[in-house]
Each structure stands twice: as C-alpha cells, then as structure tokens.
Amino acid sequence: MQGLLAWVPLLPLIGFLLLVAIPLFYSKEPSEKFVTAIGVGSVGISALLTAIVATTVFWQNPGEVVNIALWQWMLVDNLELGFNFHVDWLTLVMLMIITGVGFLIHLYSAGYMREDPDFRRYFAYLNLFVCAMLILVMADNLVLLYLGWEGVGLCSYLLIGFWYKNPANGAAAQKAFIVTRIGDTAMAIGLFLLFFEFSTLNIPQLISAADSSGANSQIITVATLLLLGGAVGKSAQLPLQTWLPDAMAGPTPVSALIHAATMVTAGVYLIARMHPLYMLSETAMTAVAVVGALTLLLAGFSAIAQSDIKRVLAYSTISQIGYMFLALGVGAWSGAIFHLMTHAFFKALLFLSAGSVILSLHHEQNIFTMGGLYRRIPFTFICFAIGCACLAALPFTSGFYSKDQILLRAWEFHDGFNSLWLAGILGALVTGIYSFRVLFLVFAGSEGSSSSHCKDANNTVMRVPLAILATLALFGGMLAPPLQSVFGTQTWEHPAAWVEGVAIAMPLIGLVIAWGLSRQQQKTGEKRSPIMQFWFSGWGFDWLYENLLAKPFRNLARLNHKDIIDSIYKGTAAFSQQLNSLLSSSQNGQIRWYLATFAAGSILFLALLVAL
C-alpha cells in the first residue's frame, strides 16, 4: 500500500512524457479529449492514490512515517544522496493539496483552455509541474527537494510565459524565474553550509544531527537564514516579492495552481520541514516572523490599490503567505500549515472564479470596467463571494479558523510590545478591505463598460471544480490536519476574550470600509491618490530593483559586450600590425630610396666614427 506513494509523482511525469512524446509518433495534433484524458487523468489517479494511502495508512496511525527508497542518486566521498521519499503527515497534507486541488484545477483548465492551439503543451507543463511539486514535498534530502524546487520554478516560468507571442508575458516569466533563482542560490549556499557542518543533506539525519550534537549555533543561524532566502524567493516574500504580481501574465488556472495554492507555499513547507533547525536559532525565527509581518502588511496595502483583478489576488496571496511566515516565525507550525491548506482552497477558488469572470468578459481584467456582474454570472459570484469571505476570515469560514490560530499564537509571542500581533491584526483589517473591495467592484454596484457584453463562459468541467472548492473553502476549517506527529503537541493558554473579539471584528470593519471605498471608487474610476499610486506600484520595489540592480547590470553588460579583456589581445595585434605597416612602408621598392637610406646610414656610421 505504501509503495503506491511512489506512483503519485510518477503518474504526472508519465503524463508529461506522453504528452511531449506525441509528436514523435503522431504527426497530427491530438484531440483535446485525448490530451485531457492524459493530463487530467494522471493527476486524478495520483489524487486517488494519495487518498487511498491517506485513509489506509495514515488515518489509522497519525505517527506513521513512510520511507520509499527508489535508487541511489549520488555517492561521492561522504556525499550520499538517494532518490528517496519521506512521507509523514506534513508531506501528506501537501500531497493532498497538490493532487487534490491540482486535480480540480486541471479539470477546470480543460474547460478554461478549450480551443487553445497549444492545449497539449499546456497540459504537459502542468503535469510536469505537479510532478516536480510532489517531488519537492516528498524528498527526503535537501538536494532532491531542491530538484523539485527548481523544477516547479521552471514550470512556473514556462506557464507564465505560456502565451509566448506577447513579449510582456515572456518578460514576466523571466522575471519570475530570475528573482526566485536569486533566492534559490542563497538556498543552495545554505545547503553547502549544512553539508559542510553536518556532512549530510538527508533531512531526518540533519535534524537529528542538529539536535543531538552541540552543533555550532552560528552556522545553523547562517544556514537557516540562507534557506529562508530560498523560501522568501519562492514564496514571494519581502524582499523578493516583486515577481508574483507580474506572474499573473500566465493563464488564470496556472495562477490558481502555481501562484496561489502550491508552488508559492513551498517556502512555508521548507521552513516547516526544517523547523527543528529553525528552533535552534532565535535570530532565524525572528527573521522569519519579521519578514512575514512586513510582507503581509506591504502586500495588503498594495492589494487595496490594484485595478487588475488578478493582481489584487496576487498581492493577497503574498499577504496571506506573509501570515504563514508570521506563523512559522512565532512557532505556530501547524497553524502555518493549516493556513496553507485553507489558503490553497479559497485562493484556488478565488482565482478560478476570477478566471471565469475574465473568460466571461472576453479577457478583460480591469475591475473598474466591471460591476454589477452578480446578475449575469451568479454562480461565479457565489463562488467568488465565498472565496472572499474565507480570505477575509469571516467567522466560521475556513480562513477564520486557520488565521485565528496564527493571531492567537502571535499574541502569545510577547516581545515587550505585541508588534507581531498588531501587524497581524492590522493585516486582517486590510485583508477585509481589499477582498471585499474587489468583490463589490466586480459584482455589485452599477454595470461597468465591459459588463454589458458579459456572457457566462462556465461549462460543466469548470463548474464542478468551483463547486467542490467552494465547499472545501467553506468547511475546510473542520479538516485541521493532525500534525502533532510532526511538530509535537503545542499547547498554549487561551488569551483574553477581547483578543478573540478584535480578531473577529477586524474583517467585519474591513467589510464596511470596503463597501464605502468601492462605492466611492466606482464613481471616481481609476484615479489614484499619490499614496494609492505608491501602493499600486508595490511600494516602489520594482522601481528600486530596476534602477539599483537590473539597469546597472544591463548597462555594464552592454558596455562590456565586446569583452574588455579581448581588447588587450586586440591591442597587441593592432600594435604589431602598426609596426609592420611602418616597416613595410620603408620597403617601397624604390632603388633610389634604398640608396638614400644607405647613404644616410653610412653618414650615421661615419658620424659615429668621427665622433669617437
């Protein structure tokens, strides 16, 4: 039964290979149905297998850890890496999210991408993504994790730039890959450091080595901070968050799968996976928490100012992952993973319903041209509203349960002044504002310019996933995963009632503010005040990086595109050529000139004789 787990990542890989290999055997493009069968089917079976293993193996025994050794990857000197999987409850939660939500999004994609000429390529990429993501979460050593880590980055790149004919998409894809690669490089250096210190990169071994030996705490601090660098890059946290809003150039289901539900949460997974190491270093923990708190606020405010429906959701994703980082930083490991899970449900729901909106409006994404859509696409409206409620963490939705856990834990985390909790609470208010603002702007109020030609584009393949996700988003709060086996039992006393009260009240206040804001904005249109403009631009990070890093680098590259070192050799060559032409011009073939030089030479010679 446990062996089935190995098939979970393998099936999407087979799907990918089949889809890629089709042109080798078959000259015509296969039908969409065939592609759907392979692409969606492979992930579906994976989801089924995961469910079977979860119920048969893990449900009975929460402490179960399954190790699957496939083959030895590398064995050089004392570097020993296996292609081995390590599945515990943490992994299982991720597996269920990836395969389950992934399957739903695949299904939805089959509807969303219908009649796209590159249908096959799309599903090939998507399957490869699922495979890489599964390897990421199942890896039992950090290098295999890194394999998945980079693999999902690649798929993200390919899918953001899926509609390659528009250069803007390509630029966004490139940006996404390179910004995350910066984090990945930090992470790679972290791996080197860990290997240098512990001589192993196997996660369980690392953890036991770090726990048992009086390991050097400075090295652990540096290493965990470097790993945090990787996590920050992949999860679009400060200061590497700038790629995610641009990544919305990809097809909307892609944004749902990669840039909301799964890949961007890989950083959270990484830190949760390595939590024993983080616990050894207070500095690293604080760093994680501060990064999370800052990001959730910054991204939240940016989300308020956006006008593109997908960018709002992108910033909200950054903000919500900020919550997860905050949770990690204060040691609420299971809270972070719980929020990761609920977030996967409701954010996937939000993106998919946003996709429906966009498709219904013929690829219009500006929320200021929408409005009053609840009459035209009621089903989408309901789904989107549920998503927004969860996102804002209205009571009794799934988002509420998970976020509440984080806030309470942050409250406990006194550092003299409850700044982390305050950030979280303020973030909750902001979340309420931006989520309902977009809901009201899109679905409520008067009809905008593009609302008139709205045509419900949902078909059954799209409705079913939406419905399931809506249910999950609403009731996912009941499904708190039993992660005690991984993180240990964490208990904390319940704080004062008013703390709970504030946490409940904030989204509601946000809702009210959002109503006012959306009313006002629907009148004023897209004009923005300076502060809004600043938030709209993502706090100027793009500008900063463009001018601080990208431009100088490009200019340097352009200046040096002829290779300055080559000029040394070219100079030498030019010098000898000059010398040559000088000498050869003296050899002009004129006998009388030779004679004159001969005479002059004699004169010189005799002059020497006379002088001496």
Added chain:
Amino acid sequence: MPFETAPGLEAGVLLASILFCLGLAGLMMRRNIIFMLMCVEICTNAAALMFVVAGAHWGNADGQVMFVFVVTLAAAEVAIALALVLQFYHRKHTVDIDQLNELRG
C-alpha cells in the same frame, strides 16, 4: 724606386672621396638607368683609384692587383646590367628606375 713626382697620399684619397661622393649623388638623383649605371662606374672607379693610391703609397703590388679585379668586376657588372636594361626597356618601354618597384613591401 721612389717616385718623386707624387702629390701626396691625402690628395689622392681626397680625390677618390670626391669622385665617390659625386658618383653616389648622381646615383641618387638620376632616374635614367643608363645614367645610374654611369654613376656606378664612377663609384667603382673611385674605389679603384683608392686601391691604386694606397698600393703606391705602401709600395705594394696588391693595390694594382685589386684594381685589376675591380675592373673585371665592373666589366661583368656592366654587361649584366646593360642586358637587364635592355630587357627592362623592352618590357616597359621606359628607362625610368622608379617604374621598377614591384618588390615593395
């Protein structure tokens, strides 16, 4: 037997030098190959004069022996050179030495 009528070694050397320099000057300034050949003759002649004067001064027959060789050389050289001039004129229809510059670098 001493020969009393001689005007002195310096005078002879001086004359040889003047003749040689004149020949060299002519060689450099003329473009006509025939004239250049004549100037070459002047130069060789000056050199020969030098031999003879020196030989006479030291009372040695070697000076005149060398003179004989110089004359031989001059004869051979002129013969070859004139043949070349003929060939050159035949090809280029000119005696301008400046036209002969195909060996330039």
Added chain:
Amino acid sequence: MNFVFYLTAAIAIISTIMVIFHKNAVHALLYLVTSLLAVAVIFYQFGAPLAAALEVIIYAGAIMVLIIFVIMMLNQGDSTVVQEQAWLQPTTWVGPAILSALLLVQLILLVSSGQISSTQTFHYIGPKQVGIALFSHYVLAVELASMLLLAGLVGAFHLARRRKIDQGDSNNAI
C-alpha cells in the same frame, strides 16, 4: 709635377660633375670618358702605369663602348633630353646632393684626422710586379674572376636575348 696632378684632378672632378648633371646620355658618356682618362693620368702619376693602361683600354675603351652600344640600341631619340630635364628638378637633386656633401665632409674629416707619414714617397710598381703577384699569390682570385666573367658573359647573353613574350606570361619570362 704637383701642378699636373691638380690639373688632372680638377678635370676629373669637373667632368664627373658634368656626367651627373648632363641631360644628353651620349654627351654625359663622353664626359665620363674624359673623367676616366684623367684618372688614368693620375694613376700614371702615382707610379702605376699598368693601371693607367688598363683604365684607358678597358674602362674608357671597352666598357664605355658597351654603354654607347646600349644607348644606341635603346634609340630613344631627342625626347630624352626633355625627359631628363623633367626628371632632374632641383627638388630631386637637392636631397642627394646634401647627403653626398655630408658624406664627403665626413670623409675629409676622417682623412685629415689620420696621421699620415710626412714622407710622401711613392713607389713605382711596374706591370711585372703586378703580374707576378697576380699569378702567384692571387691565382685563385684570378680563376674566380675568370668564372665571374664567364658567368657575366652567359648571363648577359641570356638576358639580353629578345624573346617572344606573351602578354600573360610576361612576369616569369626572365
């Protein structure tokens, strides 16, 4: 007797100057012959009668005749004078003249700086002595000279021969 020497020396110099500046080749050649004859006289004065004789016979005689022949064979006509006029502009001859003058000055300086014995005794060396030296000590050189002459003969014959020269093959005809 010094007077005779200076006179002949002056003749030699003047006629040589005429050679290098004259426009007409035949006239120049006559001046050259004059110069050579003057040098022959000087040879005689320095006690070298054989040299004087050879100078007259071979140089002034045979070699000059050879040149005359060639001038005749080229047969350039009167245009040569004009051409020479054009070629012999002051700009052409000033440079060489300066160079040669410089050289001359240096030679004079060198000659005058050397210590020459005051005994201006010159020795008469007759043809007999020369002949003995030539065919005893220098016999190898004589053989070489004969070979040189032979080579000169063959070479001159080969080079001067007029052949049919095709246009395309003119470069490697020599």
Added chain:
Amino acid sequence: MTLLAIIIILFAGGIIAWLSERYLQKGGRWISLVSLLLAALLLVNYWSYLGTPQSVSGGPWWDSLQAAWIPRFGISFHLAVDGLSFLMLTLTIAMGIFGLVMTWNDINFRRGFFYFNFLWTLAGVVGVFTAIDLFLFFFFWEVMLIPMLFLIAVWGYEKRIYAAIKFFIFTQASSLLMLIAIVGLAYIHYRNSGQLTFNYNELLGAELTANAAYWLMLGFFIAFIVKLPALPFHTWLPDAHTQAPTAGSILLAAILLKTGAYGLLRFNLPLFPESSMAFAPVAMTIGAISVIYGAMLAFAQRDMKRLVAYSSVSHMGFVLLGLYALDTIAVQGAVMQMIAHGLSTAALFALVGALQHRLHTRDMQQLGGVWAILPKLSAVALFFAIASLGLPGLGNFVAEFTVLVGSFRSNHWITALAAIGLIGAALYALLMMQRVFFGKLRNQFESPSESGDTADLSLRESCALLSLALLLVVIGLRPQPIFNISEPTVTQAIAEIKAVAPDQNLLSSQSQRQEILISTGDKSP
C-alpha cells in the same frame, strides 16, 4: 592494442575519406561514420572494467601499450587508459558521431578534406586522452590543433580567417609554454636521477625544488587554462566558436575544451602537488571569476553562437573551480561537468547551426517567435537551455552541485561567489529563449513559402538531439556509474595531494570555520 587501433582507425579513416572523394561524391561521411562506429565498438572492449572498481594499489590503468619511439631521449610511444580516460574517450567518440550526424548534409565543398580534418582532430584528441608519455602527449596536443584550424579556416562563417588565426596563436603560444615546461621537467628529473625520461609514471616521482615546481606548474597551468578556457585567456573561444562550422563548434565545445581540464587533472595536480596546493586559491578565484564573467558576457551578446560560446567559459569555470578545490567531491563534480557540458553545449551549438541553416541568421535581434514555425526545434532548444542553466535532474546540475558542495569545503567565499553564476546562467539562458524562440515572429520568417528550408527537425536530427537529451537526463538522475568509473583516478590524484600536506588541508578547513564564526558574529544566543 585497442587504443592504438582506435587511433589508427581514425587516422586511416580520415585519409581514406579524403582520397575517396574523387570516386564517391558523398562517401566521406559514410567512411567517417563507419570508422567512428568501429572506434566505438573497440571501446566496448573495456566493458569488463566498468563494473569492477579498481584497487588503487594496483595502479589505476586498465590497459596500456608501450613501445620505444625515440629511446635516446627516453621518449616512448606509451598509451594507457583508466577510468577518466575512458570517460573522455567515450565522450570524444560519441560527440564525434553526434557532430557527424548533425551536419550530415551541411558540407557542400571539399567534403573529403573536411572529413579528413574532422577525423584527424578526433584522433588527436583520442591521443591526448590516452598518451602517458609527456612528449607523446604534446605531440597529440599539436596534432589535434592543425585539423581544427583547417575546419575553422576553410568551412567557417564570415570572419573565419580571423578566428582561425586567433585560435591558432592562442593555442600555439600556450602549447609552447607547455613544451618548455615538459622539457624543463624532464631535464630536472634527468639531472636529479640521471635518467632521461618523459614517462608520466616516472616523472610523478620527480623531486623538484619548490621554486622550480611552481614555475613548471605555472607553465602547464597556463597551457591548460588557455584551452579550458578561463579568464583572461578565453577570448579566442567566442571567435573560434562563432566562426567555426557547426561540426567544428561541436568538436571544440564538447571535446577540445575538455583536453585542458583533463590535462589539469591528469598532469598538473599529480605532478606538482605542493605548488598546486599553494596555487589553489588563485586558480579557484580564476575559476569563480570565469563563471561570473562568462555569464555576464553571454548575457550581453547579440549573436546566438557567441552567447553559447561565452556560456562555455562560464561552465568551464566550474571545472577549474572544482579541480582546484582539491576535494574529492569537487573534482568528481568537475569530471561530471566536463561530460555534462560537452553534451549540453554540443547540442546547443548543433541547434544554433540548425537554426542558422534554416533561417540564415543567428543574430538574436533578427530572430524571435521561432516557436511558432519550428516547435520541435524550439522545444529541444528549451530543454538544452534549461540543462545549461543547471536545472536539477539534468546532468549539468549534478556536476555544478557537486563542484560547489566540494569547493565549499575548501573555500567558502570563492564558492559563494561562483554560486552567483547560477543566477547568471539563468539570465543568459532565458534571454536566449526569450529573444529567439518566444515573442513575436518576425515578418521575414512568416511565409514558409520561401523554400522547404524552414522544415522542422528531421528524423535524423531529432534522434541525435534526443539521444543527447536522454543522456543528460540519465546523468542527471543516475550519475553514479560515471562517478564510479572516474573514482580511482580522482581519489588517487587527491590522495597524492593530501599525502603531501596531510594536515594542511585540515588546518585550512579549520581556519575557514573560524572565519565563518567570526563573520557571523554573535547573532544567536
């Protein structure tokens, strides 16, 4: 005998291919293919050695052949093969076949002479990888240059003469240095032992003064890094690569560059252990700077082939870094990088060649949106581009990762610097994808009516490229066999160095640790 047979087959095949041109118009390529396949078949002889790990005590050589050549000077015709050589030989023959198949129809004039040069280059390289006599090594080193020179100068692109001369001057000047070093080494050994020999195994024991060893080492080092190439001797490479015909570029990138790395590992490190150790930080710095500088220049290029060429500089920087980390993992990684880079870059050059063959330009300003007309080619190019940027799961990642892990143990900061090259690799590889394959299709390529040229990859090309891709995946997922094959040679070379200063290395790593502690300060309690 097998080694000699391989070399003879290649030499003879070249001559026959040349002579046969008169009778068989296009026979040269078949003859080349047959001789390469024969050579490959001969290599299979060594199959039995693959499984069994060789004991270091019995010497690492699998097979050797020795015959007196110029006995008076102690020069013998001495070939031998061990794991490292075997890997390189396999790579050589495989890339030879690949280059041949990829450019099956590309050569339009002087075909016989082309295949002659092609095979002779390969024969020279085979000789270089197997020669154990230093003089013989030098001989083959020169043999591989001249045919390569002709390949560039005769069948190259627009500025081929310039590139060929530059290539020749650089490599010739460097091999002169090597010759001096070889003769110097043999002479010093002769003075010390009274025995004049160029035999590698005997020269290993040569006693050198520290000073002499340092200078000799430097001579070898420069000769090899010119070939590698590393900064600041890399500038011949972009020109040579860009102007060479596709087959020539493949040979250059896949094989000829490896001779430099091979030389460093085979000769430089074992012959001069102390001075190599003293020199290691400098060499590692050169490697790290090459990585970054190459990546930056690759990013700045407009010409697609130049981009790939500079990426080679970047990749070979990893090799240099790994070799001079003097760490088993890093050196193994360097060997792996030699192979992986050979495969990926050869494929990229082949792709650029195929693209130029179809669209008649390799200027990236003029290309764009090629995916729309050549989807198969573009997909394959995507694969190799991401291989070249070091995506895990493919061969290049295994190589770069092991190099970096290993070098990190011997020097933290230089390795961290080199790791930045990973970002650089992403920059240029994606830039190439974006400029050439994605984006809007240029008008001039839109109408395929021009000719049948714009056909997608043919079956022959697809097979060649896909087999390379498959190899990269296999290496990326299961690199262990290759590590096993090269292990005895690598461990011996490292042991040689470790034996010289057993505690120095320990000391340095200890001090590194100290350094880290100081730099991190007292951040954590």
